[in-house]
Amino acid sequence: MFWILAAALTAITALAILSPLRRGRGGAAPAAAYDLRVYRDQLAEVERDLDRGVIGPDDAQRLRAEIGRKVLDADRRAALSAPAARGGRALWPAVALVAMLAGAVALYLREGVPGAPDMPLAERFAAADAAYRDRPSQAEAEAAAPARPAPDLSQADPEYLTMIDQLRDAVGRNPDDQQGLALLASNEMRLGNLAAARAAQQRLVDLRGDQADAVQLMQLATLMVDAAGGVVTPEAEAVLRRALTLDPTQPQARYLQGVLLIQNGRPDRAFPLWRGLLDEGPEGAPWIAPIRAAIQDLAWLAGDDEYRAPAPPAADLPGPDADALAAAEDLSPEDRARMIQDMVDRLQQRLATQGGSPEEWARLIAALAMLDQRDQATAILTEARQRFGSAPDALAPIERAATDAGLDG
Structure with missing residues (x-):
């Protein structure tokens, strides 16, 4: 069926392109013939006006001479156009079109999948579910993630770095200090030491157990996704689910849930999730900028061609302006x-x-x-x-x- 439709569309397109050229092949001759008919009618009109006495013999003679010159010019144009028509004026455009079509077919045979069957919506959902089940584990994703360059601390305040070293020593001596772990995770993340931040946050969540709140779980999931090169692994998803169970409105967890759905071929489910986050705001939230950058394409993939993202409100930023x-x-x-x-x-x-x-x-x-x-x-x-x-x-x-x-x- 695909090839039949493709061949029909190709033929229609080729005819649409060649049709003007085909008409133009004899375009000069019909125009000249039309002019000749007009000029003959004008000569007949001159004779009728002369018979009725509307014009005199001198005017009639002058009009005959003028119209005669036009007749000769039209006749010459008709004669010049005949060889072009016989020579096949549309030959080279037709050759170029055939070459382009052949090139398009060759490119499809090389880059496309000619034997691929149709994929109904149900099969696409099945493929998305298979991709979801076959995700790499956290360890596999971290191993496959590109290596991160070491953070450049050459410009950092030496006193601040000394304080962080002291915090690390303190947490090392007392690994069950939840407040110290929270401070360490936050500051390691600020310095760009994501692996250390993730380890501290993981230890904090493990210590708190069922008492871990939605924000702490969301922060851990975010660090896990970063460590996995942006992939929401099954382990990170489990942490996200815990966060959303405690607080279904937690926005950053919902944002990462949308990332998970997009990564596994379900834009139809990710779009309403991200659309809700964009509508809720606030505009200054860190997840709004990436949502704004992708929401239009996501809407199209979800089948909503008419969606238009709301314009951002006027900036009202706190802080020293x-x-x-x-x-x-x-x-x-x-x-x-x-x-x-x-x-x-x-x-x-x-x-x-x-x-x-x-x-x-x-x-x-x-x-x-x-x-x-x-x-x-x-x-x-x-x-x-x-x-x-x-x-x-x-x-x-x-x-x-x-x-x-x-x-x-």
Whole structure:
């Protein structure tokens, strides 16, 4: 059936392309013949006007001569077009079209799957279920994941690194310290040490057992997905299910659930999930940017051709902006620095605990650089790149802020 439809569509397309050329093959001769008929009618009209006395003999003679010149010109054009028609004016276009069609068939035979049978929707769902069941384990996915470069800590604050080393020693001496494990996981992630962050978070969740909350489980699942090269493995999915059982509205867990469905060929189920997250917002949430970047294509894959993503609302970003900094100019230098530092600390704390939009991360980086806290700004830049590295559009404002602040790549 496929080949019959393909051949019919190819024939229709070829005829549509060649039809104008085929008509044009004799296009000059019919035009000249039409002109000749018109000019003969005009000569007859001149004779009738002369008989009725509408025009005189001199005018009639002048009109006959003028029309006669047009008749000779039309006759010459008709004679010149005849060899072109006989020579097959459409031959070369036809040859080019045949060559293109042959090339298309050859390309399909090489790159396509000519013998592939039709795949009804039920079979596609069955294939998606098979892919879901055949996912690699966490260990297999981590082994297959591309190696991550070691984080560049050359610009980090030495005192901060010393403090992290002390935290590592403290947790090593007391591996059941849940507060220490939570701090270690957060700071290792900030430094880009994802393997260490994942180990600390896993230990924390294991210690808490059934008391682990949805956010802690979601953070562990996120680190597992990162370690697996972006693949949501069965082990990571199990952690996500625990998180969603405790809090079905947990947005980042729902986002990763959508990633799982997309990876396993179920855009029809992922689209309503991500659409709901996009509608709920807030716009500054870290999962909104990657959803916005993919939702239109996801809608098409899900069969919703008419979906249009809602326009993002006007930005209303917390943290020190130009107006806030301008208002601080009236304060004393000490009060101004304290006010700006307080706004920066609040923004940094909120981003560390709740996440935020790329623009908020960019604002924090710019503010820290302005306060000459370049080591901290570099650490935040490293963490932001880890969070938004898979979405170039989301990373763009962060990179602009880093460039404007003069931070090294």
